[in-house]
Amino acid sequence: MISGTNAIGSKSSKQGNKTFKTFNPKENKETEWTFYEASSNEIDEAVALATDAFKVYKDFSGAKKAEFLEAIADEIEALGDELIETYCKESGLPDGRARGERGRTMGQLRAFANLLKEGSWVEAVIEKAQPNREPMPKSDIRKMLFPLGPVVVFGASNFPLAFSTAGGDTASALAAGCPVIVKSHPMHAATGELVSSAIIKAAEKTGMPNGVFSNLNSSGIEVGQQLVKHPKVKAVGFTGSINGGTALYKLANERDEPIPVFAEMGSINPVVLLPSALENDGEAWATKYASSITMGAGQFCTNPGLVLGLKGAKLDSFINTLSEEILKLEPTCMLHPNIYAKYNEGKKELSAQKGITVTADYKKATNPNTAQPSILKVSGADFLANTKLHKEVFGPFSVVVECENALEMESILNHLEGQLTGTVLGSEDDLENNSGVVDALQSRVGRILFNGVPTGVEVNSSMVHGGPFPASTDARFTSVGTSAIKRWVRPVSYQDWPNKLLPLALQNENPLKITRLVEGEYTKN
Numbered sequence: 394m395i396s397g398t399n400a401i402g403s404k405s406s407k408q409g410n411k412t413f414k415t416f417n418p419k420e421n422k423e424t425e426w427t428f429y430e431a432s433s434n435e436i437d438e439a440v441a442l443a444t445d446a447f448k449v450y451k452d453f454s455g456a457k458k459a460e461f462l463e464a465i466a467d468e469i470e471a472l473g474d475e476l477i478e479t480y481c482k483e484s485g486l487p488d489g490r491a492r493g494e495r496g497r498t499m500g501q502l503r504a505f506a507n508l509l510k511e512g513s514w515v516e517a518v519i520e521k522a523q524p525n526r527e528p529m530p531k532s533d534i535r536k537m538l539f540p541l542g543p544v545v546v547f548g549a550s551n552f553p554l555a556f557s558t559a560g561g562d563t564a565s566a567l568a569a570g571c572p573v574i575v576k577s578h579p580m581h582a583a584t585g586e587l588v589s590s591a592i593i594k595a596a597e598k599t600g601m602p603n604g605v606f607s608n609l610n611s612s613g614i615e616v617g618q619q620l621v622k623h624p625k626v627k628a629v630g631f632t633g634s635i636n637g638g639t640a641l642y643k644l645a646n647e648r649d650e651p652i653p654v655f656a657e658m659g660s661i662n663p664v665v666l667l668p669s670a671l672e673n674d675g676e677a678w679a680t681k682y683a684s685s686i687t688m689g690a691g692q693f694c695t696n697p698g699l700v701l702g703l704k705g706a707k708l709d710s711f712i713n714t715l716s717e718e719i720l721k722l723e724p725t726c727m728l729h730p731n732i733y734a735k736y737n738e739g740k741k742e743l744s745a746q747k748g749i750t751v752t753a754d755y756k757k758a759t760n761p762n763t764a765q766p767s768i769l770k771v772s773g774a775d776f777l778a779n780t781k782l783h784k785e786v787f788g789p790f791s792v793v794v795e796c797e798n799a800l801e802m803e804s805i806l807n808h809l810e811g812q813l814t815g816t817v818l819g820s821e822d823d824l825e826n827n828s829g830v831v832d833a834l835q836s837r838v839g840r841i842l843f844n845g846v847p848t849g850v851e852v853n854s855s856m857v858h859g860g861p862f863p864a865s866t867d868a869r870f871t872s873v874g875t876s877a878i879k880r881w882v883r884p885v886s887y888q889d890w891p892n893k894l895l896p897l898a899l900q901n902e903n904p905l906k907i908t909r910l911v912e913g914e915y916t917k918n
Contacts, residue, residue: 395426395479395583395586395587396586397412397426397427397428397429397582397586397610398429398586398610399429399431399435399439399607399608399609399610400586400589400590400593400606400607400608400609401435401438401439401442401604401607401609402439402442402446402593402603402604402605402606402607403593403596403597403603406431406435406438407429408429408432408434408435409429409430409431409432409435410432411429411430411612412427412428412429412430413427413428413430413579413582413610413612414426414427414428415428415483415579415580415581415582415583416483416580416729416730417482417483417485418484418485418726418727418728418729418730418733418761418762419485419726419760419761419762421730421761421762424482424483424583426582426583428579428582428583428586428610428612429610430610430611430612430613430616431609431610431611431616433619435609436609436616436619436620436623437623439574439604439607439609440543440574440620440623440625440626441604441625442572442603442604442607443543443572443573443574443604443605443607443625444542444543444572444604444625445602445604446572446601446602446603446604446605447540447542447543447570447571447572449602450570450571450572450601450602450605451539451540451570451571452570453570454897455509455510455511455512455905456509456510457599457600458506458509458567458568458570459505459506459507459509459510460506460599461567461595461596461599461601461605462502462503462505462506462509462564462567462568463502463503463506464595464598464599465502465559465564465591465592465595466498466499466500466502466503466506467595468590468591468592468594468595469495469498469499469502469559469588469591470495470499471591472587472588472590472591475587476491476495476584476587476588477491477492477495479583479584479587480494480495480553480554480581480584482583483553483580483581483582483583483584484553484580484581484584484728485726485727485728485729485762486553486689486726486728490689491554494552494553494554494555495554497554497555497852498554498555498559498560500852501555501560501561501564501852502559502564504852504853504875505564505565505567505568505875505878506568508568508875508878509568511907512898512905512906512907513907513908513909514538514875514878515537515538515898515907516536516537516538516884516910517535517536517537517898517899517907517909517910518535518536518537518909518910518911519535519899519909519910519911519912520533520534520535520912521533521911521912522889532888532889533888533889533890534886534887534888534889535886535887535890535895535899536884536885536886536887536899537884537885537896537898537899538569538879538882538883538884538885539570539882539883539884539885540569540570540571540881540882541569541571541627541628541653541881541882541883542571542572542625542626542627542628543571543572543573543574543625543626543627544562544566544571544572544573544574544626544627544628544629544630544881545573545574545575545576545617545620545621545626545628545629545630546560546562546563546566546573546574546575546576546629546630546631547575547576547578547617547629547630547631547632547633547637547641548560548575548576548577548578548581548585549578549632549633550578550580550581550633550728550729550732551689551692551693551694551728552632553578553580553581553584553585554584554588556632556872557575557577557578557581557584557585557588558575558577558584558585558588558589558592558608559588559591559592561852561872561873561877562630562632562655562872562877563575563592563606563630565875565877565878565880565881566628566630566880566881567605567606568878569878569880569881569882570881570882571627571628571881572602572604572605572606573605573606573607574606574607574608574609574620574626575589575606575607575608575609576609576611576616576617576620577589577608577609577610577611579610579611579612579613580728580729582610585608585610586608589606589608592606592608593606614640617641618644621641621644621645621652621654622644622648624648624649624650626652627652628652628653628654628655628880628881629641629645629652629653629654629655629656630655630656630872630880631654631655631656631657631658632656632657632658632694632872633656633657633658634658634659635658635659635785635863637656637658638654638656638657638658638863638866639656639658639863639866641654641656642654642656642866653867653880654866655865655866655867655870655872655880656865656866657694657813657858657859657864657865657872658863658864658865658866659694659785659863659864660694660695660698660785660811660812660813660814660860660864661697661698661699661783661784661785661792661809661812662695662696662697662698662699662812662813662814662815662816662847663697663699663700663701663806663809663812663815663816663834663837663838664682664697664699664700664701664815664816664818664847665701665702665802665806665815665816665817665818665819665830665831665834666678666700666701666702666703666708666711666818666819667817667818667819667820667823667824667827667830668703668707668819668823669819669820669822669823670818670819670820670823670844671702671703671705671707671708671710671711672707674818675707675708675710675711675714676710676711676714678711678818679711679712679714679715679718680714680715680718681846682697682700682715682791682846683715683718683719683721683722684718684722685697685846685847685848686698686719686766686768686789686790686791687719687722687724687725687766687789688848689725689848690724690725690726690727690728690763690764690788690789691736691764691766691787691788691789691790692727692728692732692787692788693848694813695813695814695847695848695849695850696787696789696791696847696848697791697816697846697847697848698785698786698790698791698792699783699791699792699794699809700715700791700792700793700794701773701793701794701796701802701805701806702793702794702795702796703795703796703797703798703799703802704772704773704795704796704797708793708795711793712752712768712770712793713752715752715753715768715791715793716752716753716768717753719753719755719766719768719789720753720755720766722766724755724759724763724764724765724766724789725763725764726760726762726763726764727762727763727764727788729762730761730762732787732788733762733763733764735787736764736786736787736788736790739784739785739786739787739788739790740767740786740788740790742781742784743769743781743782743784743786743790743792744767744769746771746775746779746781746782747775747778747779748771748772748774748775748776748779749769749770749771749775749782750769750770750771751767751768751769751770752768752769752770752793753766753767753768754767754768755767764788764789765789766788766789766790767789767790768790768791768792768793769790769791769792769793770792770793770794770795771792771793771794771795772794772795772797773794773795773796773797773801773802773804773805774797774801776792776794776805777801777804777805777808783809783810799827799829799830800829802830803829803830803833806830806833806834806837807833807836807837809837810837810861810862810863810864811837811838811860811861811862811863811864811865811868812837812838812839812860812861812864813838813839813840813847813858813859813860813864813865814838814839814840814841814842814847814860815834815835815837815838815840815841815842816841816842816843816845816846816847817830817831817834817841817842817843817844818844819844824843836861837860837861838860838861838864839857839858839859839860839861839864839865839868839871840856840857840858840860850873851874852873852874853874853875854874854875854876855874856871856873856874856876857871857873857874857876858871858872858873858874859871859872867880887899903917903918
């Protein structure tokens with residue numbers, strides 16, 4: 394039963410007088426649920442609870458926090474078909490996508506639980522004292538990572554589960570020892586409420602402090618702004634638009650005490666077609682990329698929105714096949730009428746730019762909020778002259794650039810903004826013969842692929858889902874995979890501290906049996 398209330402710790406609350414509804418894009422009508430936007434008092438209460446919870450939660454063992462994360466995964470699974478049906482109703486996404494994303498969400502939680510149980514992620518470092526060292530004695534200095542404090546997580550529109558209420562930001566922050574306040578996304582508030590209920594139930598079952606998690610509703614930007622400006626909030630996680638992420642980043646840096654905002658934002662994910670890819674596999678790659686561009690109605694942050702190839706008959710053939718194949722695929726529903734409208738605005742704007750040729754534009758009648766895919770073509774010179782063509786169009790859309798030569802291709806890559814991914818299609822010889830192009834691409838991305846498609850992000854310890862601005866606000870970190878935990882911690886050194894009063898990870902006896910860097914050597918001794 395969806396209540397529409399805010400979850401402030403274990404308490405349901407609806408003090409605010411502003412309400413809103415979510416929307417079913419497939420049926421093109423509002424859902425039956427009404428949600429209460431969080432008031433200023435409720436925001437303050439949630440942050441105060443999180444601050445008190447942090448005093449206790451930060452000292453919990455890895456094993457105890459792992460138990461909590463595993464319980465969240467179990468409780469999400471226990472929501473059963475109600476969660477799947479609610480997800481589909483609010484997003485327009487199919488049942489299979491909902492179940493796959495639920496599995497990924499639970500998998501992320503359990504991956505962080507395993508990381509906590511192993512324990513070495515705290516990066517314990519020990520340099521022992523040398524009291525007789527000349528000309529000056531050396532102190533005993535020991536270092537490890539500690540949680541920052543209460544974290545605000547903004548739910549993402551395009552992943553109602555995996556990047557939202559119990560998604561990667563929340564899972565990694567809770568794993569680090571940080572209480573979380575979620576600013577629920579207004580497009581899927583009911584899905585968020587169900588997942589919140591699972592987190593709160595898991596918290597109660599595993600003895601977590603009240604306030605370790607809260608979920609606040611809002612239909613606009615005011616609640617998010619208040620949370621980012623709140624003096625007791627210590628970090629922010631965001632997945633969404635460049636405008637939204639940049640605004641939060643600026644707001645956080647204008648505080649008396651600036652805080653980090655880890656925002657994953659826009660990306661057109663360039664794909665480089667090297668000669669052998671066009672010569673040997675052009676039609677196959679074109680068919681594969683038609684599917685990648687339209688996957689999930691193109692609503693992936695890793696959607697391949699830019700393709701670069703060398704001008705000629707082979708590239709012409711690739712463009713023709715890509716255009717033909719993308720029009721054969723059945724268009725699918727987008728997440729919300731607003732997203733559908735912005736997609737059409739972006740497509741129209743870029744299609745009208747100088748030098749653009751529209752090679753594919755779906756014209757058949759479709760259901761409401763269904764994205765008609767489109768492919769554009771432009772010369773390398775026109776692309777270089779017009780930065781509007783760098784713009785992300787969120788949907789089943791891509792621009793193919795005809796480059797005169799490898800130097801022009803390299804120049805285009807060097808002028809691109811930061812990206813989440815970059816892909817090279819070709820042979821190993823192509824890589825060696827086009828090292829300048831490959832180096833230029835690598836300098837702009839967080840993940841570089843060879844002979845694949847960028848859509849689909851594996852969740853593991855080696856994944857980087859981030860990149861130079863505006864792909865993210867800090868290219869040193871990832872929002873996917875277990876390394877995402879590093880965003881929510883800071884290093885602390887203990888100098889000449891009594892052994893028995895040190896954190897367990899730094900005590901001589903190594904009671905946690907974790908790997909530590911002791912005097913320059915990794916050891917469990």
